[in-house]
Amino acid sequence: MQTEDFRSAAHEIVDWIADYLENPRDLPVLPDMQPGDLVSRLPGSAPEQGEPMGRILEDFHKLIVPAVTHWNHPRFMAYFPSSASPPGVLGEMLSAALNTNAIVWKSSPANTELEMVTMGWLRQWLGLPEEFFGIIYDTASVGTMHAIAAAREMADPEARNKGATRGLTLYASQQAHSSVEKGAIAVGVGRENVRKIPADAEFRMRVDALVEAIETDRKAGLKPFCVVATVGTTSSTSVDPVAEIVQVAEKYGLWCHVDAAYAGAAAILPECRWILQGAERAHSLVVNPHKWLLTPADLSAFFTRRPDILRRAFTLVPEYLRTSQDGKATNFMDYSIAMGRRFRSLKLWFVMRSYGKEGVAEILRRHIGMGQRIAAAVDADQRFERVSPTPFSVVCFRYKGSDEENRALLDRVNATGKTFLSHTELNGRFVIRFAIGNVGTTQQDVDEIWSLIQQLAP
C-alpha cells in the first residue's frame, strides 16, 4: 500500500468516524444476527494476492458494521457502558502509527514516562496518596490477577521459587467480579480457597462475616492472605465498606486489593470521595479509564503502595534487555506478565487534557443525574420495583412479575434495536440493568428508553 493510498483511505475513514461519532443513532445498537452469520459471509481463506483498500473498506461497511454491537452508541445501556471519546480516538490513531513498545525505558522513553505522568495525574484525581505507584494493564481482570500474585508474594515469598503451597485463602464478597476467582485459579490458589463473603441487604460485603471466615480458616490451619473489596460491583454497583475491610486486612496481615474498575472514576467528584475512603491504606487498587473515563479500550489503571512486592513477584531480566539505565529508570516489564506494552497512556493524556478534571466531572455528574432520574421513574411506576440502591448511574429493577416475564420484556426491548440493556441476578431473581455511561448519552435518550420499557411491559 502506497503512502498516498493510505492518505486518501485514512481521510475517508476519518470522515466516516466523524459521522459515526456525530450521528450514531441511525444504527441499531444490537445487530440482528445468529451465531455463524458473519463467518458464513466471509471467505474461508485469505487472498493470495493483495486487494485494494477500497474493497476492504466496502466489506467493512457492508459486513462488519452490521455485525457490531455498538458499544460507542449513546443508547448502549448494557454491562458498563464506555466511550471512545473523540480525543481518545485521536490518541489511539497516533499510538497505532508510532507502534512503540515500552519493554524497558530505553525501548521508548516517552511510553514509560507518559505512563508515569498520566498515572500520577489520575492518582491525584482519585485522591490517592503520592506513595501509590501506577501501571497500566489491559484489563481489570489482569490487574486483579497481578494483585493476587503480589499478595501471594507477600504471604509466601518462597512461592516464586518453589511453587505455590496449598492453604492460602482469599476473601471477596459474593458480589465480587468473577475475575477474583479466575485470578485465584490462575496463580494456583484454587477456587475452593476463595471465600465468598455474604453481602448485606444492599449488596455490600458484611465485615462481621469476613472476620468470622478469616478466624475459621486460621483455626483450621489455613493462611488467609488476601481480601478484595469492591467499589461498584458488577451487578448492582454496590460499594463495599473499604475502610473497615482495610482495617481487617491490617489486623490479620492480608493484602487488601480494591476493585474499583467501574465506580472508581466517580471518586473524582467531591460528593463521591467517600467511596474510596480507606483505599489510601489498601495495598492495591484498580480503576478502568476505559469504562467510565472516556478512554477507548484497553486501559486499566492499577495502583499499588507496594510496588516492591509486585516487582519481586514478576521481575526477570534477560541479558538482552539489560540497559545502562537499569536502576535509574522504571522498566514496566518488571511489574507485569506481559513484556510488550503498546503506547496506551497517549490516549489517556489526550482525554485528561481535552476534558480537564472539571469537564470529566461534569459528564459523570450528568450520568449520575440521569441514573437518579430513572431510579425515581422506576419508583413512580407501580408495575416496577427497584431491587438495589442506585449510588451511581446503573439502575437495577424488575417488572413485578415472574423472571420469565422480565426476561421476555428485556428481549422485546433489545429486539427493537433502539437500545441494549443487559441483566443480572440479585437475591436469586432476574433483574434488568439500566446502565448509563456513554459520553453521548442525553436525557432524551434515557427518557425514550424508559418509555419504551414501559410500553413493552406486559
Added chain:
Amino acid sequence: MQTEDFRSAAHEIVDWIADYLENPRDLPVLPDMQPGDLVSRLPGSAPEQGEPMGRILEDFHKLIVPAVTHWNHPRFMAYFPSSASPPGVLGEMLSAALNTNAIVWKSSPANTELEMVTMGWLRQWLGLPEEFFGIIYDTASVGTMHAIAAAREMADPEARNKGATRGLTLYASQQAHSSVEKGAIAVGVGRENVRKIPADAEFRMRVDALVEAIETDRKAGLKPFCVVATVGTTSSTSVDPVAEIVQVAEKYGLWCHVDAAYAGAAAILPECRWILQGAERAHSLVVNPHKWLLTPADLSAFFTRRPDILRRAFTLVPEYLRTSQDGKATNFMDYSIAMGRRFRSLKLWFVMRSYGKEGVAEILRRHIGMGQRIAAAVDADQRFERVSPTPFSVVCFRYKGSDEENRALLDRVNATGKTFLSHTELNGRFVIRFAIGNVGTTQQDVDEIWSLIQQLAP
C-alpha cells in the same frame, strides 16, 4: 470536543501519519534523553479545565515525538523489529472508534467471528491442521502463561479447585524466552521447577538432555508436565527440533507448547515450512503478527489443539454474562484471564487482505535476503565474526575484541541516531544483534548501517 473539531484534528493527524510513514528517516531512531527528562517537561497535575486539541497536538509534536524510540522506523534494528503497516493503522483507527468489547459473542458478534475467521486464515498460512483453535491475546508472554496454565490443568485437574501442588516440572531450552519462567512463576509452578535444557552449538535445545532431565525428575518423584520448544529464540533466532520434542512430550505425557512468537511468521514461506514440522502435533503454539506480520501491537495469535483443556482451566460464567447463545457460539472470555477484548482482529484482517499471502511472503523473503547479505558481509570482514547461524533476518555478530569494545561500538552506533541495534549474550559473550523486519526497510538502509558499523569499529 465537538465533532467538527474532531474531524479537523483527525484529518491533520492523518496527514502527519502519512508523512511519518512516508519519510521517517528524518527522525533519529533513538531519542537523545535521560531518564526523567520527559517527566520534568510535563506538568505535575492534569488541567482543571479542558484544553484545545491544537495545544495538545503541539505538545505531542514538541515533547512526545522527540522522546519516542521509533519502532516504526526502517532503521530500527533492535529486539525484533515490527511494522505498523498502513493497512494495520487503518484497522486500528476503526477499532478505536467502534470501541467494541467482545466479552461474549453477543457483546459484539463481529469481534468474535472476525477473530475466528482471521485466526483460521492465519492457521492455514502457517500450515497448521484445522483442529487448531485460535484466539488472540495481547502478547506472547500472556499466551505462554495460558499454555502453562492449560498444561497444569491437563496434568493436575484438581489444581483449579484445590490449588497448585508442588512437584510439577517444566522444560525449556536455556535459550527460551524469559516469559516461560515468568509464566511458571505466575501459575505457581515455581522457578526452581523450570529446567533449562542445554542447547547445542547452534543454540537449539538438546533433545538428549531433555530426556535425561525428564527421567531424572521422574525418578525423584517429580511430575514433568510441560515442555516449551522455541522457533526463533530471542537471542539468535535458533529453531528447536520441534518434531523430536513433540515426540518426547508424547512419550512422557507432557503438554508441548511452541513459542514461535517471532519466527513462526516465516512458516508462510514454503522454503521455511520446516521450522514448524511437528508443530501440528503440539498442544499449543504462539506466533505474533505484531512482530513480523505487519500488524500494529498488540496482536499475539495463540493456537491450541486442546481448547477443551484451555477452556476448563479458565471458564467461569457469572449470571450477568449468560446469554441465549451459550453453547451455540464461542465466548472468548472462556479461554482467557482478560474478560474484555478489544477489536484486535480488524487490523489483522486489513493486513492479510491488503497484502495477500504472496505480498506478505515477498516482504519476509526480502527481509531474509537482506539478513543473509549482512551475514555474508560480516563473514567477509576479518575484524568481525558471526556467532550463530542466521536462519532468518537477525544477524548475531561481534567485533573480534573484548566485550567492552563491542559494547562501546554498539553505543557509538546507536548514538548517531541513524539506527538502533540491541545486544544479547551468547556463550557468555556480548553480542550485537542486527535485526531486520520493518516493512519500510530497504537494502540501502541495511547497507548504510553496516558501513556505519564498519566505520565506527576500533
